[in-house]
Amino acid sequence: MNNNGVVTIGLDVGYGLTKAVADNGKSVCFESRVAPAEFIRFQADIGAPVQTNGLTLHDTEEGTLWVGELASTQGRPGAVRSPRDRDRVNDPITTCLADAAFAMLLPGIDTTRARVVTGLPVAFYRDALDLTQHLRGTHRMLLEGRSLTVEVEDVLVVPQPFGALLSLILDERGRMKTSTLDLVEGKVGVLDIGSYTTDMILVEGLQYIEARSGSIEVGVSTAIAMIRKVLQDDYRVSYEPHELEQAMRRGWLIVDGKKLPLNGLASERLDPIARSIEAEARTLWNISTLTGIVLAGGGSLALKPWLEPRFRQAIYTPNAAMANAVGFLRYGLRQWNGQ
Ligand SMILES: Nc1ncnc2c1ncn2[C@@H]1O[C@H](COP(=O)(O)OP(=O)(O)OP(=O)(O)O)[C@@H](O)[C@H]1O
Ligand SMILES: [Mg+2]
Structure with missing residues (x-):
């Protein structure tokens, strides 16, 4: 929070996970799932609680909602919603996930002003202005045992993978790092491998080159579908995708x-996923002319052994899954706190 009591937040709402960080040092990551809440009839109390990542939000229009893992584990099948295949901007789920992120980032706070930097996937970037208008304004939340009002004063929307690059070139106060000048001046590809999609952008001298940026429907879910098939074919066991x-x-x-370790289970079947990501990257970029290829998103961690040999200039962000959110926050600090 800066001297004027305004908190800066980096918010990355993915199809699979919502990631957010704030300048109060807090960071959160929870499943992008929302479900109508129901009464939980029995909860064992044995003094060693397993923390469920999520919260209950009382929405004036939609009633009481579970958000996060709470929704996917306790929600009724069929009633659990995620941002997949929905209107990215105007669907109420975007607000629910943003509100849940605010609530988790701001424990013990009842009212605050905020500035938010967020991203949109490459394919939806044309909706940036809409998203800005959607998020700006008063967010009133009724939570379990407390209420929270966040007055969102400013919103900046950048192409989602840009966050990962920003997380590398800006430090935690939003100042440009001198050690990464190559990335600032050069031509850099960013590969953001998420749950369902892989977003690729080309950045030249920090300019987003839209014509050399794109998206494919490949991600961790592709790997999960393959592992699911292996389990069904070879072990006759059926697992839900979210499990x-x-x-x-x-x-x-x-x-x-x-307990069965996952690596080794489907190793050779995951290689084609990395291969299709490489193929798309090659159609968009002249790979050998790039200064670096930033790998980000949870999928870049899940597929790391298969990706690394394919991209010689690979640069991993310290926390690839949170990289966009971290970069968004740093960009916000740079823009608004005059670093
Ligand atoms: N350390 C990790 N190891 C393996 N898998 C991981 C790790 N961290 C996250 N994941 C997986 O990565 C996926 C989420 O990645 P990410 O948060 O980048 O996706 P997303 O932003 O929600 O999706 P999209 O970019 O398609 O909108 C999840 O399936 C998650 O289980
Ligand atoms: Mg993502």
Whole structure:
């Protein structure tokens, strides 16, 4: 929070996960899922609670909602919604996920002013102005045991993968780092591999080159579909996609009561995913002329062993899954706090 009591927030609403960071040092990441809340009939109380990542939001129009893992684990099948295939900007789910992020980033606060930097996937970037208008204004939230009002005064929307590059070239106060001047001056590709999509942008001298940027429908979900098939064919066990997604982050799952490590399970089947990402990158970029290729998004971690050998200039951001949100925050600090 700066001297005027305005909090700056970097917000990355993905199809799979919502990631957000604030200048109060807090960062959050939760599943981009919303479901009507129901009464949970039984909860074991044995003194060692397993924290569910999510929260309950009382919406004046939609009623009480679960957001995050709470929605995917407790929500009724069919009633759980995610931003996939929906109007990215005007669907109420965008507001729900943004509000949930604000609530988690601002514990113990009842009212604040905020500035938000967020992104849109390359394919939706033309809606940037709409999104700005959608997020700006008063967000009133009724939560379990508290209420929160966030007055969003300013919104900046950038092409989503740009955040990852900004996270590398700006420091935590939004100042340009001298050590990454090559990336500022050069031609850089950014590969943002997410849950369902891989966004690729070309940036030249920090200019976004739209004609050399694009998106393919490949991501962690493609890997999950493959692992799911392996499990079904070879082990006769059926897992829900969201369970496999959690398993991919953990690195193991249970088959016949035994812990089975995920690597090795589908290794050769994941290579074609990396190959199709490379093929698309090659059609958009002249790869050998690039100063660097920034790899970001949760999928870049999940597919790291298959991606790295394909991109010699690969640069990993310190926390690839959070990179866009971190870059958005740093950009906001640069723009608004005059760093
Ligand atoms: N450390 C990790 N190891 C493996 N997988 C990970 C890791 N971190 C995140 N993931 C996986 O990456 C996916 C989410 O990536 P990310 O947050 O970049 O996607 P998204 O932004 O929601 O999707 P999209 O870009 O398609 O909108 C999830 O499936 C998540 O399980
Ligand atoms: Mg993403």
